[in-house]
Structure formats: C-alpha cells, structure tokens
Amino acid sequence: MSSTEIAREALPQKLKRKIKQSLGPWGVFIEGFIRHPVMVGSIVPSSRFTIRRMLAPVDWDNCKLFVEYGPGIGTFCRPVLDRLGRDGTLIVIDTNPDFIEYLRRTITDSRFIAVLGSAADVEDIVRQHGHEKADYVLSGLPFSTLPDGVGPAIAAATHRVIRKGGAFLVYQFTPRARDFMARHFRRIDSGYEMVNVPPCCLFWGWKDEDEG
Template sequence: MPSSDLAPQALSHRLKRRIKQWLGPQGVFLEGFLRHPVMVGSIIPSSRFTIDRMLAPVDWDNCRLFVEYGPGVGTFCRPVLDRLRRDGQLIVIDTNPDFIDYLRRTITDSRFVAVHGSAADVEAIVRAHGHDHADYVLSGLPFSTLPEGVGPAIAAATHRVLRSGGAFLVYQFTARAQALKARYFRRIDKAIEWRNVPPCFLSWGWKDADPAD
C-alpha cells in the first residue's frame, strides 16, 4: 500500500479512537451496535427506570447465580452486583468480543464472570463454572432479529437451566419474545416501561416449582 494511503487511514483510526474514549461506555456500546446491529437490541442503553423495574421481583437473598445474556457495556451488571449476595455470582454471556473485553477490563468484582459465547450454550457455561442451575436469567437480546431457530433454542435452554421457582427476565422493544417464552413458561408477568428510549416491553417468565419441593 502506498505511503500516501497510510496517512489518512492512521488519522481516521486516531480520530475514531479519540471519539470512542471521549464517549466512554457509550462509545463502546455505539461501536458494538454499528458492528453487530442484529445482536444488539438498541443504540441506547436501558434507563435506570427499566433497570430498577426489571430487577424488582428478584429474591436477592436466595439468588446464588444470576446470568445475563447480551450485557453490552454493563448497564445491568453493576446494579445486579450491588444487589447480589456476597457469595453469589454473576455470569454474563455475549457473542461480541469487544463487549466482553471491555467488561473484563472495567469490572473487577470477584463475583463477576464474562464469557464470550452464545446464550444457547448457557447450560454448559453454567456447569463449567460449578453450578447446577441458575436462579435468574436476564436478557435484552433482540429476539425479533436473531437468526432463525436461535431464539427458540435460547428460550428452551434457559428454561432447562433455571431452578424451580426461578425466572427468565426479558426486556424488548417488541412483544415477540413474550410469545416465544409462552411456549416454555406457564406464568408470565408483563409490563411496559415508558421511561425508556424507546419504551420497552418487560416480562418475567417463572419456572413452575417442582411439586416435590
């Protein structure tokens, strides 16, 4: 490549890096959205109203393992860690290596584990970290744009990995995920959080308790 072509490329790279540094987490999130729009649900992280409302039903005293799909830059990670018991663990799973790298660099809590992988493999990931099941699973993945078959695979695996009485927490910008969850969860609580950009659909799918429990 001629040296005359290298200078504009280097300038462009430096400019992008400075903009990314100036924006902080928002810059990482925006870059992730632009690179993988199908896998990132929104260009804007969730509002604090969405976070508080989404996490409100969780029984934190009895939560030993909390799993999140599509953590992005950690919008939910820190609020979860603030609520999680000291001997609990938060495992986050994302297919975007940039998000995983960012989270590993910025969250140093010993209870936190960031895994580069697919949510469809949650059972193997949970077992690999010494757990038999998860108490709660949170997802902001855009089920409406996932490749065919991936959404049902994730929902089925999530139902299997949850303990009896546990819940699958989902926030979306369409109601499609609620219909998908209905195949696996008999009880689903629903809400809409208007104080979000854009407003989003919230749902909590509860796994039926084992009659033997």
C-alpha cells in the first residue's frame, strides 16, 4: 500500500475524531448509542426534570453508597455528587469502555468510582470497594431489550445488594421495567415525566425493613 493510499484510509478516522471532539460529551454519547444501542437505550441524555424527580426521594443525609448502572456521559453523576455527603461514595458501572474512560477523565471527585463491568456483578463490585450494601441503586438500562436472563439477574442482584430502607431507582421508556422489579420489590412507587426525550416512566422500588 502506497503512502497516498494510507493517507486516504486514515482520513475518515481523522474526520471522525474531529467531529467527535467538536461535539464534546454529546459526541461520546452518540457514538456509544450507535455502537451499543441495546445497552444505551436512548440517543438523548435524560432531562433535568427527570433527574430532579428521580433523585427527589433519596435521603441524602443517610446515603453513604450510591450506585448507578449505565451512567453514559455522567448525566446523573454530577447531580448525585452535588447532593451526596462528603463521606459518601458514588460507584458507576458500565459495559461500554468509551463511557468509562470519558468519566474517569472528566470527573475527578475523590468520591467517584467508575467501573467497567456488568451490573449483574454489583455485589462483587460493591464488596471490592469496601462496602457490604448500597443505600440506593439507579438504573436507566433498557431491561426489556437486554439479552435473555440479564434483566432478571440484574434485578435479583440489585435487591440483594440494597440495604433495608434503601431503594432501586429506575427510569425507562416503557412500563415493562416494573415487571422485573416486582419480582423482588413489594413496594414500588411510580411516576411519569413528560419533559424528557422520549417521555419516560419512573419507578422507585423500596426494600422494606422486614425484608430479607
């Protein structure tokens, strides 16, 4: 291959990098959606209205460990860190290395830990970072389109890892996520946020004090 041919082949890659850099975090998010649409779920990050409503029931004074599945480019990370106490920890888990690399590079808060891995392994991940239980777990993963068995495995592991009195916070574009939650969480509050693209269903599954 001649030097001219190599240059021609490299041009599209350079163009992609320039476009991605010019878009900033949106470029990272869009690329993540294109590569892993089943895992990302939407091409548009959650609105500030969804974020505010989703996090409203959290008892921040008693939150030491907050876990998020599928953080993307950190749409929820910064609002969580803004509310979290100085002795708290935010662990985010994602299977997309591009998102994890971006978050590690852009969020330098000492309370923040980004893990490349599966939400189904949340119990091991929490223990590896010195905790036994999580106070709250947030998820925007599209449960209904995950590979067979993955959604139920995540829901079961999440229920086990949450402390009594804690909650599983879920935002989805279809109400089917409630079915996955209802197998483990007896008490589920629900809402709907219209000011989001697309509008989304909101669920809060509470682990009551008398549960195992």
